[in-house]
Amino acid sequence: MKKILVLLLSIMISMTCLFANGQSEITMKKALDDKAPVTIQFWHAMSGSRIELIQGIVDNFMAENPNITVEVQYAGSYNDTLNKVKSAYKAGNAPAVFHSYEIGTLGMINSGLISPIDELAIKYGEEIDWDNFFVPVQSYYKYQGQHYSMPFNSSTPLLFYNKTLFEKAGLDANNPPETYAEVVAAAKALKASGIDTPVTWNLHGWYFEEMIALQDAPFANNDNGRGKELPTEVLFNGPAGKKVLDWWVGMYNDGLFNDVGPGWDNHRAAFSSGTAAIALSSSSDVNLFTKALNDKGWELGTGFIPHPEGSTGGVAIGGGTLWITNNLTQEQELAAVKLEKFIANDDSQKAWHKGTGYFPVTKSAMDSLENEGWFVENPNYKTAFDQLLVSPGTLNSSGSLLGVFPETRAIIQSAIQECYQGKDTQVALDEAAKKVNDLITEWNEVIQL
C-alpha cells in the first residue's frame, strides 16, 4: 500500500513537472510581449543620399511600430560593415540587422553569426510570401531550401547605349545589339562613324559571372556552390568562360573596346561624354545615365546583357541583403523580422527604387509601379525587370555561391588584364581557376574550425 502510494505520488510529481514545463513554455511565449519597448541596431552599407532614404524607410517603420526603436548606422562599404559586425559580435554587441553583399552569402551562412530569416519568420508566425518575390531574387538567397536573408537592394548589369550616336552611325536606335556578334557589328559601325573605342565597361568580375550564367553554365561545382557539400572547385574555365573572354578580349584587340580599369567612375565618364556609345553597368545607373545623356541632348537606350547566339540561361541578381544576428533577445528577433519585412514591402521598395534605381524585389511593388504609369515615363527602368522575368531560375542563373568570392573576382580581373596583354584566354582562365581552387580548399578547412 505504502509502495503504491509512493509510486502514485512520484507519478503525480513527475506529471506536475511535465505539465509545469509545458505551461512555462506557453507562458514564455505569452511573455514575449510584442508591444514592449525594444531597441535594435541596423547597420547598412549605403552611402550618400541613400543614408537619408534608408532612414526615411526606418522612420516610417517606427511610426507604424511605436514600441520599436531602430538605431540606423551607416557602417561603410560592405566589407567595412562585415568587418565591423565580426568584431562587434566577438565583443557581444553586434547589430540585430546588418547589410551584406550577395557574394558574401555562403560565408554568412557558414559564419555561425546569423539566424536564417525563414527560421525566425516561422518561429514568430511572421510569414513571408516568397512567391511574391522575383524568382532570381529569392532563389539567389535560398540555400538548401531555406531563405537565409531578406533581399533588399537588387540590381543586375544592363547594356546601355547612346541612341543618338547609334542613329548617326546608321544603326537601328530601337534595337539594341543582343548577341556577341551583334555587339561587334554595332561597334564596327560606330567606329566607322568616328567613335574611336565605342564599347566600354569597367574591369569587374561581376560581368564575367553574369555572362557565364547567361549561358546556363555553372561557375562552381556542387550545384554551382548550392549543393549539400561545399563547392570544392570552380568551373569558370570551361567553354562558357572562354567564349566570354574570347569575345570581350577580342573587341579589345580589335580596338573596339576601351579598357578603363577597375572602379565605377571611368566607364561612366566615358559613356556620359560620348567617347563610348555602348557600355555595361549596373541597372542602378539608369538615373545617372539618363541625366548625363539628356544634358548633352542625347537619348539613352537600354538592353539586355549580350549573350552568345543560341544561349538559354538567365541573369543572376547582384546587390545586398539584410541579415539577422543570432544572439538577440526574443523581442529583438521579432522586431528585426518585422523591420526586414517592412523594408521589403511595396511602399518601401517603391521609394527605394525611385530614389536609387535599384529595382524593387517584389512583383506586387512592380505591378503597383506599372499602374502608376512609372514605366511609361521611365521606360529604361523596365529593361532590368524584363531581363529578370526571362531568367529561368535554374541553379546556374540563381548565381554561384563561393566562400572566397572577393578574391575570385580579383583573380579573374587580373586574368582578364593578362589577356589584354596578349595571354591566351584558356591559359589565363586555367591559371586563375587553379589559384581559386587552392583558396577554396583552405577556406573549406578553416570555415569548419
Added chain:
Amino acid sequence: MKQSVFPSKFLPYLLLLPTFLVLTTFLFYPAFETFRLSFYKVNPYTGANKFAGLYNFKKLFQNADYGHSFVISIIFCLLVVVLGLILSLALALLLNQNIKGAKVYRTLMIWPYALSPAIAGALFNFLFNPANGIVCFFTGHYDWMTQGFSAFIVVALAATWKNMGYNIVFYLTALRNVPADSLEAAAIDGAGPFKRFSKITFAFISPTTFFLLVMNTTYSYFASFGLIDVLTEGGPVDSTNILIYQLYKDFFVNSRIGYAAAESLVLFCIVVLLTVVQFKTTGKKVHYQ
C-alpha cells in the same frame, strides 16, 4: 643636465604606467597576436583557430605572386625614397631663397601632405584616368593606368608627391639651421655655390636626410595602400600590387587572417632589417653638431 631623483622606487613606474598601458593595448598586444596567429589557421568569422606550424609561411613563399610583390615593393620604395628626397631637397632650397611671396609658396608646397591618400589618389585619377584624364587628353595616350609599367610609375609619383610636403618641412627647418657664418667663410675662401652646398649645407642637413630616409622607407612600405586602392586596385596584372596592399586585401577583404598575419610579420622583418642596415651604413656617415 641634472638627473631627476625620485623619492620612491615605484613612482617612476607609476608615472610610466599610462604610456605603458596604451602601448600594450595598441602596440604590443596586437603585435604579439599577429606573431601568434601567423602560425595558425583561423576561421574568418568566429576566430576559432588551429595550430598550423609554418603552413602560412610555406603558402606565402610558394606563391609566385608574393615574390613578384616583394620585388616591386623594393623598386617602389627606392623610387619613392630617392625621388622624394631629391625633389624635396631641391624645392626646399628654392623655398629657402629670399624671394617675394616665399611664405605663400611654402604653404602651398606643404599642402599635399594634408590630403588623405584617398583624395590624393582621386586627384591623380583625375589626371590619368583612361576615360577622360587631363594628362591623357594632352598626351593622346589613354592607357597610363592600364599598362603595367606606366601605372607603376604614376602610383610611385603619386606616393612621392603625397609625402613631399612632409620632407619639405623638415628640410626647410634643417636649411634654416645651417650657420650662415660657415657659408660666408666658405664663400670668402672662394667656394662656389655648388661646392658650398655639397661640402657645407649637405653636411649640416645630413641628420635630417637620414631621418627622412628612414621615415620615407617606412612610408613607402606601409602608408601607400590608400593611393593604390583608389588608383589601380593593385593592377594591371599585379603591377602595382605592393606588399602592403596585398596584406590589406588579404586581411580586410579576403579575411585570410593567419596568412595575413604571416605577411605582416614578413613585412615587419623587412622594414626592421632595412632600418638596421640604414643605421649601420648611412647612419655612421651622418654628421651631428
